[in-house]
Amino acid sequence: MRSARDIARGVAAREFSAESVTREALAVIDRENPRVNAFTQVFHDFALAQARRVDADLASGKPAGPLAGVPVALKDNICLSHGRTTCASRLLENYHSPFDATAARMVMGAGAVIVGKTNLDEYAMGSSTENSIFGPTRNPRDITRVPGGSSGGSAAAVAAGMVPVAIGSDTGGSIRQPAAFCGLVGVKPTYGRVSRFGLVAYASSLDQIGPLARDCADAALVLDVLCGKDEHDATSVDLPTPASHNTLDEPVSNLVLGVPTQAWSTANHAGVTASLKSAIDTYKQLGAKVVDIDLPLSDYAVAAYYIVAPAEASSNLARFDGVRYGRRAEGAKDLTDMLCKSRREGFGPEVRKRIMLGTHVLSSGYYDAYYTTALKVRRRVKDDFDAAFRAGCHAVLMPTTPGPAFAIGEKIGDALAMYMEDVYTVGINLAGLPALSIPAGSASVGGATLPVGVQIVGQPFEEGELMRIARMLERAGQSAGMA
């Protein structure tokens, strides 16, 4: 499949039609999706109708949007007034949203064609896309393995060539970790950059929507479209959009990168450590200064995350009571029984676990010990990054994940092992910083060669610079490949 930018350019120049691109994408989906199970729904008719609309608009002389005719897959926790918005949950299995999320509206407004909704861990709670009523999504690089999560469906759809770009959401690594597992570029913008209106909330103070793409240029193209102040989201920030796509090929001069001592954990897979080293070498060759930094509080980030996120989740998911919409249990004795039964039947085990955890840490008598302490850790995690930036670092370089994609079923019974998947990513959500994962090497596991990503963490609202730094690494890799 062509890149998003080539499609947009070609459709705008009327070299080919949005409809033909969409048909092509739908054909790949029909062929590949049964193998990887990336989609919860595919919108054949709706996609073609959108594409024809794009073509008609262009024919009538309307200016082309930056994503004209680009097939896009939308994570199924982002509301769309077409189809269902399921969050991969029994409770919302048949839920139709009456409105479009701002992010969906933005990409469609830019000319993109939404071809379907992608699989995820229920309500975005997970790191493997196994916790879904639609069954697990498989990693297109090795279908015995997970694609990561929770935006695993979006990552798999791009990696399998079904769409050039997809939209995901990232609360503790849910864009970056699947990007790393599937060999993609995945960007989590600064908290407040992209409107959360229409994103079914998991943890409101951590959630951000962002793109997954095969390379930096496509990721930047979509990122620029997503960013912006939204009057429907009070936490969205009124700043000029980063214009990262236009400046992408300008290297950052006198680049300084910080590498935390914590990045060299002995728990890392050898391929992860090697990929990080290789990225450092590349940057050094490009003239960057690479300095050691310390993020002492990052050791506590996972613990703090698994207090803050469930606390907010327990409250955000309280609205699912079966009263106004969603699944309502049959045969309830009374009000309380209806509520309890509907929620027990509607939520999967991981979701129930996090609701109970969150309810507990907010309870009177436990609040200070857990929630207040976690907020203190959160502030200091951010302080650690701020210190690195103040010391002159443009960005921080570290692994995205401790290892490559693991096998389906491998960690599903071991919550702690699964939560440790997020060790390098959750701190960045706690700090609200922009970060991305970019392919940086590979790891061999039992004969399979799997992609490995490195993570680059930028300064608040400096997505433009972050993308340029990532592009430096990508371009060096491409020229090395050609040599």
Next chain:
Amino acid sequence: MSYADIVSVTLVVGLEVHVELATRTKVFASAPNPANPAFHDAEPNTLIDEVVIGLPGALPVLSRSAVEMSMMVGMALGCRIAPLTKWDRKSYFYPDLPKGYQISQYDLPVCFDGAVRLPGLDEKGNPDSSREGATIGIIRAHLEEDAGKLLHESPGGRAIDFSIADYNRAGAPLLEIVTQPDFTSAKQVVFFAKMLRNICRFLGVSEGVMQKGHMRFEPNINTHLTLADGRVIKTPIVEIKNLNSFRAVEAAIEHELAEQPRRWIEDRRVMGKGMKVTRGWDDHRGVSYVQREKEDAHDYRYFPDPDLPPLTIDEAWRERVRERVPELPMARAERYAKDYGLGAKEAAALVEERDDCFFYERATEALATLGTMRSVAGKLAANLVLQSGAKRANERGVMVSELGIGAAEVAAIARLREEGQIGNQAVETLFDGMIESGAGGDDAAAALARVRKLAEERGLLIVRDDASMERWCDEAIAAQSAAAADVRAGKQAAIGRLIGAVMTASGGKADAKAAREALLKKLK
């Protein structure tokens, strides 16, 4: 122990008041607000949107006008306005609460630390300047969202075996005002409650229609019992939920005042941790009943709402809002008493309804324009509004300002009377006449011309014509010969009947004072 051992009972009441603010939109959504007069009569579940009913993906966005209305009420109650305020989620499950939590304020309310002064009150609860007033502390006033309503019978009253949810009210802005336990009588609480309603009306933040639930009251009541042996017993605090009339507030407090000593004699429970009881109020039977025994049965799991950034209220914003706070009713009443020599009760009556108060002030203004001294104008306009006006308004169940007569016409009638051009009877006739013809504009001179014309047409102007007076007196003496004989014999009291006869003979055109003089001259 029995009643005989209780030497005295002191009442202690603190009050929580919920005021629905009349913003156009809901507090965190752009859906219309049923507390705004434009949307009062909306059909069930029509004032809703994705935010109000808590659809997945919907986010709250704060209404600044709800914050400004809250600030205005806080300022009127002498509160400090928080430079930084935030909203918290209060969690509980109930089908009328769409999100499973209410967005409220936990530790940083918009307004805090205020106080209001109450006048001394007589037995009926009216202001009485000879008695000592009281200061009521205001702990806080915070802005939160209302819940929807559950109906347990179908519209029309048919019994159903399920419940119906109406979310029109859900998300309406609610200001919760919490006072210190500074009230010592039910009358004081009611006076405060009425004053608060009036303040809200003057500020234009609520219509204060009790039947529509614009204001709801929750008194926290206990009693201090002084025993014969000198001990003082504090009875457990009872919170009465959801009272929505002044009568119910008074009755519930009086009921608790009577019941708490009796309960103590029975169960010996005293105030203390975990002893607070929540009771409901049965308006028909006039008794309270237990709703919830223990104070901390609920764990609301408050935490800061991550969807709403904390709000900074800087000095410039605060002062802009302060400029919109008009002179408050109590201050106006004091001014009327001082400037126009009105009694405390009269002055209080004039500020009871915002629109009538403004009507009265316009009448006073118009009267001053017509040449009446301002100090006199305030008094004359008050008499007309509180007597001729209030009487008719009561009969018709409307406000004085809604009768149809204009403030300028009221001033014109007062002016004619002050000048001695019409008598008291004519005042009433003209008042009715101007109600019929309707208000004719604010210009005082034009109104005077209109009223004078009507007086002329109806022959109500006092005639200062000696020949006519001569004739009316003769007719009167002829008609009331016995009374005339009495007056001749020196029984001055009989003159009243003769003056009445003169008024009858003249059809009200005679000036009573002049008639008296003419009669006395004739009967000397």
